[in-house]
Amino acid sequence: MLEKGKINSGEFLIMVIIFTIGGAILTLPSVLVSLAKQDGWIAYIIATLIGLCFVLLFTRLALLYPSMNYIEVNEKIFGIWIGKISALLFLLYLYYLSSALLSEIGNFFSTQVLVETPMEMIMILFIITSLFGARLGLEVICRTALIFFPWLVLLLFILFVFLIPDIKIENLQPVFEGGMKPIMRGAYHSLALPYVQLVFFLMITPYVQEKADMKKNFYLGTILGGGVLFLVIIFCILVLGAENTTRLTYPSYKLGMRIGIGDFFERVEVIVAFIWIFTEYFKLTICFYGLALGLAQLLGMKNYKILLFPLAFLILTFTIFSHPDIVHYQNFMATAWTPLSLTICFILPLLLLTVGKIRGR
Amino acid sequence: MWAIIGTVCTGAIISFFEIPPLIKKKCWKEIVIFILLLLIGMTLSILIIKDITIPTPIDWITKIYSPLAHFMDRILS
Numbered sequence A: 001m002l003e004k005g006k007i008n009s010g011e012f013l014i015m016v017i018i019f020t021i022g023g024a025i026l027t028l029p030s031v032l033v034s035l036a037k038q039d040g041w042i043a044y045i046i047a048t049l050i051g052l053c054f055v056l057l058f059t060r061l062a063l064l065y066p067s068m069n070y071i072e073v074n075e076k077i078f079g080i081w082i083g084k085i086s087a088l089l090f091l092l093y094l095y096y097l098s099s100a101l102l103s104e105i106g107n108f109f110s111t112q113v114l115v116e117t118p119m120e121m122i123m124i125l126f127i128i129t130s131l132f133g134a135r136l137g138l139e140v141i142c143r144t145a146l147i148f149f150p151w152l153v154l155l156l157f158i159l160f161v162f163l164i165p166d167i168k169i170e171n172l173q174p175v176f177e178g179g180m181k182p183i184m185r186g187a188y189h190s191l192a193l194p195y196v197q198l199v200f201f202l203m204i205t206p207y208v209q210e211k212a213d214m215k216k217n218f219y220l221g222t223i224l225g226g227g228v229l230f231l232v233i234i235f236c237i238l239v240l241g242a243e244n245t246t247r248l249t250y251p252s253y254k255l256g257m258r259i260g261i262g263d264f265f266e267r268v269e270v271i272v273a274f275i276w277i278f279t280e281y282f283k284l285t286i287c288f289y290g291l292a293l294g295l296a297q298l299l300g301m302k303n304y305k306i307l308l309f310p311l312a313f314l315i316l317t318f319t320i321f322s323h324p325d326i327v328h329y330q331n332f333m334a335t336a337w338t339p340l341s342l343t344i345c346f347i348l349p350l351l352l353l354t355v356g357k358i359r360g361r
Numbered sequence B: 001m002w003a004i005i006g007t008v009c010t011g012a013i014i015s016f017f018e019i020p021p022l023i024k025k026k027c028w029k030e031i032v033i034f035i036l037l038l039l040i041g042m043t044l045s046i047l048i049i050k051d052i053t054i055p056t057p058i059d060w061i062t063k064i065y066s067p068l069a070h071f072m073d074r075i076l077s
Helices: A011-019 A024-064 A070-078 A078-113 A118-138 A138-161 A180-203 A211-240 A240-248 A250-257 A273-296 A305-322 A328-336 A339-358 B002-026 B030-049 B057-075
Strands: none
Touching: A011 A024, A011 A138, A011 A180, A011 A211, A011 A273, A011 B057, A024 A078, A024 A180, A024 A240, A024 A250, A024 A273, A024 A339, A070 A078, A070 A180, A070 A339, A078 A118, A078 A138, A078 A180, A078 A273, A078 A305, A078 A339, A118 A138, A118 A211, A118 A273, A118 A305, A138 A211, A180 A211, A180 A273, A180 A339, A211 A250, A240 A305, A240 A339, A273 A305, A273 B002, A305 B002, A305 B030, A328 A339, A328 B057, A339 B057, B002 B030
């Protein structure tokens, strides 16, 4: 066993919530609303329902071999060679996911907050912080998340409550303007952003102590995280309107700018932006940790911590050269990203579960 | 130039702190993997610093998935 830490199911719940929110909160509203217009919230509800089916699959797989993580289960069920290839695909996906998170935070900071700082510097600082977290292990990451969670709740509360005066209900009308097709299209594209990525938790389910609670909390965390995202999307539509949301890259940041109570409580967007800094940080750290742990298990190494520094180098360089510009990134997100995520995070685990059930009989 | 020296120095410092404990424990496999990954990472960073365009794997993935992506787009629009 490479990881000796144990976490309890409450910490697992919080990690699921943060993982669902992280990353998606910045870019999802814009993508979803550009596809489904003012019906984006309906599309998101459909996506959440499908996402719960994914969670059903993942919990089944987690409980098939409760003491093994995804990499070990792959080798156990598919045999050494096919298992290693399938696990390697998953790790490459994780590698891309980490670099995408890093580039998201870099783009966000260099276009909105620290405009004159070079993007590479922000990314280096972020990955070094992440590296410290990953080096300290799973327990430390999860308990730090536990400490920051009340702040997250408070900031979300501030964001939503102070925006209530700005709501214009007319922005939601007309409902079902374009029929069912745009809604389905929006739902299809939002599957890949938060929900199918939850397959990552198969890497850490073996280290959760209470297995029965783990299953329940997996569903609960998905619903709560999805609920927060739902609120963000519907507030974007209600406050900014569908057209504005489509045009902006970071509509949820714009929501923070809209907060104004009297003439004194204004321009709190950077405080509100802590929501996505926290969530992106924890998502990146846990992905980075999972990547190092998985690679160490795949190669049969004795210690995963040794891999963290080289992997930080690799993630950083991949972030810079994988997408030459933001148009390339958005183009990839709009076309190949959803089918790619569904192949690696849905079809492979489904295959794994089927083969595992047949072999287990 | 300074950026390249900085990169190499970073790699050297990391190896200086990480490798001696591994030699003491005789983990030869770990050392090989560590050095290999670090060298790949450093080569890529030096290429980026020198402004050499690296072909991105993302383009290949887009090409592989483009029939499927077009198919889904046609169904849903």
